[in-house]
Amino acid sequence: MKSAYLLYEHQDAKKNKVFIEQMIDATQKQDIQLSLLIINEADWATKIDQPLFVWNRTRNANIAKQLELAGIKVFNCSFVNGLANDKKSTLQFAQLQGIPTVPILLEERIQQYPVIIKTIDGHGGSEVALCHSKDELNAYRSKWSTRKIIIQPYIETHSTDVRVWVVGSKIIGAVKRQGSQDFRSNYTLGGSIERYKLSKEQQSQVLALQKALKSDYIGIDFLLLPNGEWLLNEIEDPVGARSFYHLYDEDLPKLLTEHFVEELGM
Structure with a gap:
């Protein structure tokens, strides 16, 4: 039976326990032994041994890139994972494909409120805020001062x-x-x-x-x-x-x- 690996962070693995079990069952029917690896554990990388593929269910594109450089097939590839976890890059990429997108505002050109501020790598609706004034916007900028952010118009x-x-x-x-x-x-x-x-x-x-x-x-x-x-x-x-x-x-x-x-x- 060919080996493959499923990468998760610890908390996400706990939340997706049933899905992980279903994936292991489904791959076994294709003669694939899918094993779960938790990237929070220090020795996880040493357990990967010439796999058929690795499915990266983390938000860490660097992990995917390192595996690809080692000649390992990764789903999704590092480019997709990196783009999906950078909201600004996502919108810019989609615009190049002619897809209509939510605009990005330059702070110095904001003419009316409310606006939306969000970190570029937040997920699940977290780290997204509606600001009705410049003071509110500045408060969130201060709160997320170590993070990259984007500002967008509020669209009803x-x-x-x-x-x-x-x-x-x-x-x-x-x-x-x-x-x-x-x-x-x-x-x-x-x-x-x-x-x-x-x-x-x-x-x-x-x-x-x-x-x-x-x-x-x-x-x-x-x-x-x-x-x-x-x-x-x-x-x-x-x-x-x-x-x-x-x-x-x-x-x-x-x-x-x-x-x-x-x-x-x-």
Whole structure:
């Protein structure tokens, strides 16, 4: 049986225990022994021995890059992981592909409030704040003084966005999320969810972005405007799938394993 590894940070591994077990079962059916490694443990790297692949479920692109330099196949590659965890780079990359995005504001050119301030590498709706004045903005800049941030205009969406999951070049699902507490729509923060049907133009934009990225498994989040148009907000890698499981019957571990096997030419 061929060996492969699944990389997680300790806390994320605890939250995703069931999914990890499902992935181990799914890969075993393809004659792959998938082993979990926790990167918080000092000796994790020494345990990797000529694997078929490594699936990086951390937000550390440097780890993926080091493995790639050692000739190891990594899902997602370091480029995708690094881009997805840098919101500014994500938006700039998407703009080059002709994808409509949420604008980025230069602080000295802010003409009206409210605005949104966020760290470029926050996730799950954390480290995102709505500022109604320059004083509030300065307070968050001070709070996150050691972090890189971006500032964006507040766009009225009634706390609504769309997440699209993509495995390889296949869109496997999309969900409309609406926040219940504040301007954020994250399901983990108490928002409501429902399936969302993409238009042909939206499908085309998603697949164009995936093709440019050459991603294996990502989530792409778009702000959904009242007129039905959307603006790309961020890309998630690693991406959560709790709302996918609530709304879809597809066997996600099976879909992922089949993609990995296809990419490896097995």
